[in-house]
Amino acid sequence: MDCYFCQRNIKEVDFKETQLLRRFISSSGKIKPKKKTGICSSHQRKLAQAIKRARYLGILSPTSK
């Protein structure tokens, strides 16, 4: 599986794209493992940062409902 972000040539993960971020969060509120989502390690890191920031700003709930 190819990395979602590499595939679309997205270099930075936008923390405001909560709809998108949610796709990579499991029902328990954790970031899904790379081998499940196919995200490369550099984007996985950026994704984690974006999710952290979105939660900090309160635009992304800690757990998905």
Ligand SMILES: [Zn+2]
């Ligand atoms: Zn990537």
